[in-house]
Amino acid sequence: MTGPRGTTPAVAGPPPRRGRLGRWRDQALALGWLVVVWNLLWGEVNWANLAGGLLVGGAVLLFFPLPPVTFGGRLRPWALLVFAVNFGTELVSASLHVARIAVQPGYRPRGAIIAVQLRVPTDLNLALTAEAVSLVPGTLILELDRDSGTLYLHVLDTHGPADLTAARERTLAVERRIIRAVGSAAELRRVQSDPVERGIRP
Template structure:
């Protein structure tokens, strides 16, 4: 196995160990060692496919992504709370297919994860071959609302690619209209 692959596995094991410790809620030697053992066994039994990353982190793009992501989370939380407290009103929802412009494994995953963290939206399915995300969305009242949400997802993808994408992906985002 190449050095890069070993590094990736070590990073994955470290990440899984951190998640384990956070889930247990205590930072003790036993929790850390237990998490490391579980992480190693998990990575042996369920090996991760290699993910190629040809890009680099772009600080300005990352700042734009994080700032807008936090704003979106606050706004969506308020909207979901508003829907929850509107008595007598049954909120409508929809499943919307969003074909991404840069459907690399990493871009698809990062977009899906960021989208799932925002209240009111949830990834139902992802078509990896075609690069399409199927998203369940609360509060969709009309086809215009669905189209606005689809555009918001493409804008999110653009911010993620501007933060983490390769030069080729960044060119595609600029050239292909949303």
């Protein structure tokens, strides 16, 4: 039975509990991503790597606490599967490309540094996009501007403006797939309403 409209003591208690649950959820999500990254770095998923990832991830979160990164999105399994398939395809394709460069006699690839401004400049999206881009051979994150949401990355084997444009488009496509997989409804509308070309700077 509800009390008078001006009476609020009965509803003052729940928010702190939800806040604690939210922090635990964010910590669990961060630990899960650290375990995923750990297994990707080893290149193999097995029980030893999973246990090692849990230990290393737990130690990182315990001894090197990061600023709180809130997760206000929603996990979408189908979009997450699409992201994983595309990421695996890009990983294999880029690995073959870098291997061809390594064994091609007398070939000297030209590198370039580009800036890509993300459309969703949250800490979580910056971290996930930067991690996904860095794990693909041939690209390396050099710097991250948190205030403007800009990634500065080194791209291997560029031949002209078309290659730089393609690298920017790939980075923004990675961001779009991540937002579709774990972003909020507002973030999803933002990446769907803005075409990729809008985030490209010459």
